[in-house]
Amino acid sequence: MTKPQVLLLGEIDHAHKAWASISEIADVIEPKARSREEFIKECESGAFDKVVATYRTFQSVAITGLIDEALVKILPKSLKFIAHNGAGYDQIDVHACTAHDIRVSNVPTAVDDATADTNMFLILGALRGFNTSMMALRNGHWKGSPPPPLGHDPQGKVLGILGMGGIGRNLKKKAEAFGMTVQYYNRSKLSEELSGGAKYVSFEELLKTSDILSLNLPLNKQTRHIISTKEFEQMKKGVVIINTARGAVMDEAALVVALEKGQVWSCGLDVFEEEPKVHSGLIANPHVMLVPHMGTWTVETQTKMEIWCIDNVRSAIEKGKLMSPVGEQKDM
Amino acid sequence: MSRGAALLIGKIAHARKDWEALASILELKEFGSGTRAEFLQNCKAGKYDNVVAIFRSNASTSITGRFDKELVSALPKSLKYICHNGAGYDNIDVDDCTKRGIKITSTPGAVNHATADIAIFLMIGALRQAHKPLAGIRAGKWRGDFTLGHDPNKKILGIIGMGGIGREVALRAKAFGMSVIYHNRTRLSAEREAGAKYVSLKELISQSDVISLNLALNESTRNILGKAEFAEMKTGVVIVNTARSGLIDTEAMIEALDSEKVYSVGLDVYDAEPIVDERLIRNPNIFILPHIGTATYETQKEMEELVLENLKVAVTEGRLLSPIAEQANL
Numbered sequence: 072m073t074k075p076q077v078l079l080l081g082e083i084d085h086a087h088k089a090w091a092s093i094s095e096i097a098d099v100i101e102p103k104a105r106s107r108e109e110f111i112k113e114c115e116s117g118a119f120d121k122v123v124a125t126y127r128t129f130q131s132v133a134i135t136g137l138i139d140e141a142l143v144k145i146l147p148k149s150l151k152f153i154a155h156n157g158a159g160y161d162q163i164d165v166h167a168c169t170a171h172d173i174r175v176s177n178v179p180t181a182v183d184d185a186t187a188d189t190n191m192f193l194i195l196g197a198l199r200g201f202n203t204s205m206m207a208l209r210n211g212h213w214k215g216s217p218p219p220p221l222g223h224d225p226q227g228k229v230l231g232i233l234g235m236g237g238i239g240r241n242l243k244k245k246a247e248a249f250g251m252t253v254q255y256y257n258r259s260k261l262s263e264e265l266s267g268g269a270k271y272v273s274f275e276e277l278l279k280t281s282d283i284l285s286l287n288l289p290l291n292k293q294t295r296h297i298i299s300t301k302e303f304e305q306m307k308k309g310v311v312i313i314n315t316a317r318g319a320v321m322d323e324a325a326l327v328v329a330l331e332k333g334q335v336w337s338c339g340l341d342v343f344e345e346e347p348k349v350h351s352g353l354i355a356n357p358h359v360m361l362v363p364h365m366g367t368w369t370v371e372t373q374t375k376m377e378i379w380c381i382d383n384v385r386s387a388i389e390k391g392k393l394m395s396p397v398g399e400q401k402d403m
Numbered sequence: 404m405s406r407g408a409a410l411l412i413g414k415i416a417h418a419r420k421d422w423e424a425l426a427s428i429l430e431l432k433e434f435g436s437g438t439r440a441e442f443l444q445n446c447k448a449g450k451y452d453n454v455v456a457i458f459r460s461n462a463s464t465s466i467t468g469r470f471d472k473e474l475v476s477a478l479p480k481s482l483k484y485i486c487h488n489g490a491g492y493d494n495i496d497v498d499d500c501t502k503r504g505i506k507i508t509s510t511p512g513a514v515n516h517a518t519a520d521i522a523i524f525l526m527i528g529a530l531r532q533a534h535k536p537l538a539g540i541r542a543g544k545w546r547g548d549f550t551l552g553h554d555p556n557k558k559i560l561g562i563i564g565m566g567g568i569g570r571e572v573a574l575r576a577k578a579f580g581m582s583v584i585y586h587n588r589t590r591l592s593a594e595r596e597a598g599a600k601y602v603s604l605k606e607l608i609s610q611s612d613v614i615s616l617n618l619a620l621n622e623s624t625r626n627i628l629g630k631a632e633f634a635e636m637k638t639g640v641v642i643v644n645t646a647r648s649g650l651i652d653t654e655a656m657i658e659a660l661d662s663e664k665v666y667s668v669g670l671d672v673y674d675a676e677p678i679v680d681e682r683l684i685r686n687p688n689i690f691i692l693p694h695i696g697t698a699t700y701e702t703q704k705e706m707e708e709l710v711l712e713n714l715k716v717a718v719t720e721g722r723l724l725s726p727i728a729e730q731a732n733l
Contacts, residue, residue: 184556188527188579195524199699201692205537208693209684213677224701226516248578249520347545354541362533363540363549369531371554 074098075388076121080135081128081156085370086377093381096388097124107136114145124152124387126380132162140167152393154383156376158182158238158367159317161290165399174400176383176393178376179237185372187241189365190315193339194230194246194283196360197311198223200337203357219358226250231281233297234288234316235261235269242285243269254281278305283313290317298322303329309336315366318344327352330359341366407455407481408432409714412442413463417704421711422458428719429456439468446477454479456714460488470495475503484723486714488706490514490568490697491647493620497729507727508713510706511567517702519571521692522615522645523579525669528690529641530555530613532667535687548687553641553666556580561611563604563627564618564646565591572615573599584610608632613641619728620647630655633664643669645696648676657682660689671696 077097083090093099100122104110113119127138135142138153143164153175155163160177168175196202199222207215230246232239235257243253244267254270255261256277277284284306288294298312299322312335314321323344329335330352339360343349346364353359367376379395386394396403408430415422425431432451434442445451457478459470467474470485475496485500485507492509500507528534531552539547560576562569565587573583574597583599585591590601602610604627614636618624628642629652642665644651653674659665669690673679676694683691697703713724726733 184580185554188555189531192524192527192531192533195520199520199524199695201524201695202537204693204695204698205534205691208679208691209534209538211679211684213679214693214695221703222695222699224517224699225520226701245575245578248575249523250516349540354543361537361540363536363546365531365533365536365546365549365552368549368551369554370551371556373551 073121075123076100076119077384077388078102078119078122078125078150080125081131083126083377083381085374086381089378089381093384093388096385102134104134106134107142110135111142111145114147117147120147120149122147122150124154124384125150126154126384127156129157129162138163138168140164143167143171143173146171146173152176152384152387154380154387154393156380158186159289160397161317161319165397169400169403174387174393174403175397176380176395177397178379179395181372181375181379182367183237183241185369186238186315186366187245189341189362189367190238190242190285190287190313190339191245191249193313193315193341193360193362194225194285194311195249197313197337197339198225198228198283200358202360206357224250225283228252228282229254229280231255231272231277231284232269233274233277233284233286235266236287236289238315239285239287240265240267242287243267251283275305278302279307281310282307283311286312286314286316286320288316288320290319294320296320296322298326300325300328303334306334308334311335311337311339313339315341318342318346323350323353326350327356330356406430406453407718408451408453409456409458409718410434410451410454412457412459413466415458415707415711417700418707418711421708425711425715428715434466436466438466439474442467443474443477446479449479451479451482453481455481456484456486456718457482458486458488458710458714460710461491461494462488464494470500472496472499475499475505478503478505484508484714484717486710486717487727488710490518491619492727493647493649497727501730501733506717506723506730506733508710508717508723508725509727510709511725513702513705513709514697515567515571517699518568518617518645518696519575521671521696522568522572522617522643522669523575525645525671525690525692526555526560526576526613526615526641526643529643529667529669532688532690534690538687554580555613557582558612559584559610561585561602561607561614562599563607563614563616565595565599566617568645569615569617570595570597572617573597581613605635608635609637611640612637613643615643616646616650618646618650620649625649626652628652628656630658633659636664638664639666641665641667641669645671648672648674653680660686 203219230251232255235255260271411433560581562585565585
């Protein structure tokens with residue numbers, strides 16, 4: 072019997088052995104296309120008409136563009152599963168996929184530690200104001216002249232987590248080791264066991280009473296610009312904001328204004344609205360910590376993520392279902 | 404009888420009120436800025452002849468120079484206490500002070516959290532070789548010249564020096580999924596160990612994925628990490644130093660970085676601060692900060708308050724709140 076086909080969109084960088092084992096149960100093919108236009112043509116030519124599942128990476132958006140309604144419509148009818156390598160899957164229109172009977176999985180959990188580590192790194196960097204000192208030292212000016220303003224200790228500060236999923240809960244444990252008190256807002260209140268004793272507050276109270284605000288929620292239609300001008304005005308003066316989720320959950324231009332006004336004292340960002348573009352107002356600010364979307368960029372975590380995603384492909388082929396379907400399709 | 408005096412060398416930025424409140428029990432004198440020569444001249448001229456206690460800091464060393472034999476011998480006979488602002492006090496010649504009957508206090512405890520925080524920041528920065536992406540994004544190059552880093556999760560952290568700071572580092576490291584082994588002059592109680600494993604220095608050096616230096620610099624700990632020790636370390640080790648630069652043989656460290664025996668280092672301290680070796684400044688793989696371990700409002704205030712508390716209690720009760728270890732039996 073012929074093996075089903077799996078379409079690889081993007082690269083496998085680490086889990087080569089695990090990926091090679093997929094060849095035992097499926098024929099792996101890759102697109103010749105190097106642009107969305109070419110990809111659409113390749114789909115329409117019937118080149119992928121035996122493809123049952125696809126493994127896609129965040130970076131493969133450079134070939135296919137967003138997996139939106141327009142693209143989903145022309146995908147082969149045989150394609151039933153999209154295994155996405157990443158925790159955030161805002162590049163995929165899940166609604167459109169559901170309508171076309173395509174199931175989508177992401178990679179939760181495997182990303183938690185590395186993302187929370189990066190998050191904690193940014194909290195320290197922004198709160199302590201390390202960036203100016205780092206830059207001064209590298210420029211041969213020791214601490215700089217005049218020396219930068221003193222930073223603040225995390226000890227005793229209130230960390231407000233917006234989005235208490237796997238990453239948010241992982242962050243809580245690390246933040247508490249630095250003496251921070253954690254409160255959170257989530258679509259729904261978590262059990263005591265899951266929340267680990269963190270205080271559940273309303274969105275408004277989270278804004279009003281947090282010394283540090285960490286954004287750990289997915290990007291979708293409801294959460295786009297959930298933090299913007301109105302929200303900055305409700306926050307404590309001198310608040311520190313950290314974003315390792317998706318740039319677009321926060322209005323980047325409004326953030327720059329809030330920084331200039333002193334409403335926001337500092338921020339630590341791993342994500343931006345139009346990556347790889349960064350608002351010039353952020354680049355021009357030496358007091359903020361900026362890193363280029365490297366939350367999960369370690370050998371160990373990238374390997375774990377690839378293996379998780381490969382396991383979803385295997386599960387789709389062998390069992391006809393995904394291991395970690397996205398939340399919106401849990402009942403599909 | 405005339406009152407004794409307290410001498411402030413350098414500045415007090417946050418607890419000024421507490422200093423001024425001492426005026427009810429002491430005459431207050433200050434040497435806020437100047438040169439070592441001027442300070443010695445003032446001592447010779449008898450300007451400080453009723454000073455019983457001095458408030459000095461690591462920062463004030465840039466004004467007077469080290470409290471070495473020459474300076475200590477010039478200090479007034481009335482002097483009983485040097486209340487030092489800083490956890491490290493290697494810029495004071497302790498033996499000479501002890502011989503003169505001068506007691507020294509420092510600021511342990513107050514520095515623990517801030518120093519442990521920066522140690523973890525440096526550790527993550529080194530594990531991720533974070534300087535490259537930090538510099539890249541600011542230069543408009545997004546990730547720039549970037550390589551995948553490493554997770555702390557499930558790695559072994561070896562802490563050399565399990566005092567107040569070392570224990571705070573251990574606490575934080577455990578939250579990042581690390582297992583902790585430590586070496587100390589003496590083994591700690593089970594309560595203080597909090598699950599960390601006590602090992603010999605040799606074992607620590609050969610078993611650690613990350614090594615954190617959290618011990619005082621003195622003649623027996625100088626170059627505790629030297630060429631021989633680097634040879635015994637795991638390939639790809641990361642070293643964090645928030646203690647004193649003299650604990651590491653800098654040449655051996657640079658050689659080990661070049662050979663990639665050492666994956667990266669996270670440093671807050673250097674041999675000849677504020678001068679830093681060009682080879683370190685130009686190394687994109689390491690993660691460096693200019694000795695700002697305790698540079699926060701909260702910690703600076705707490706440290707100043709502790710020094711003034713030490714000064715007040717020493718002068719009024721003859722009791723030392725935080726005597727230095729070398730003088731613990733005086």
